[in-house]
C-alpha cells in the first residue's frame with residue numbers, strides 16, 4: 001500500500017488489509033510505504049491512529065519508509081492511494097517499475113473509475129474517517145477477489161503470495 005508520506009492513508013490501508021486477511025485466514029505479507037520519504041521512521045499521523053483505534057485496529061507500531069525499486073521484486077501487488085503516487089513510483093523504481101503489479105486501490109472497489117483516496121493530511125478529523133471508509137471497502141473487495149482463488153489460479157495470476165502494499 002503506497003501513498004506520499006506513509007503516515008496518513010497507506011498505514012491505514014496496511015492495518016486494515018492485515019486485519020481482514022488475518023480474519024480470512026490468508027497468509028499475506030502486507031506492508032506500506034511512501035514516495036516522498038519526508039517522514040521516514042515516523043509513526044502514523046495521530047488522527048490515522050485514532051480512527052484506526054476507533055475501528056479496533058492498532059497501527060501505532062508502524063513506521064514510515066520510502067518505497068524502493070527492490071519492492072517491485074519483493075511484492076506481487078502494489079496498490080497506490082492516488083494517481084500522483086503512481087507517477088512518483090515510476091520515477092523512484094525506474095527500470096524496476098512494473099505496471100502489471102500496480103493498481104489504484106479504489107479500482108478494486110470501482111473498477112476503471114480511477115478514483116483517488118483523497119489526502120487527509122491538510123484537513124481535519126472527518127477527512128480521516130472518510131478515508132478509512134473508502135479504504136475499508138476497497139480492502140473488502142481485495143479479500144473477496146483473491147481469497148477463493150485456488151493455489152493453481154493464484155500461481156497463474158502471479159499472486160501466489162499476495163504481498164505488499166499489497
Ligand code: 4NP
Pocket residue numbers: 003004005006007008009010034036038119120121
Ligand atoms: P499521506 O499524507 O500520503 O496519506 O501519508 C501525507 C502526509 C505528509 C505529506 C504529504 C502527504 N507531506 O508532504 O509531508
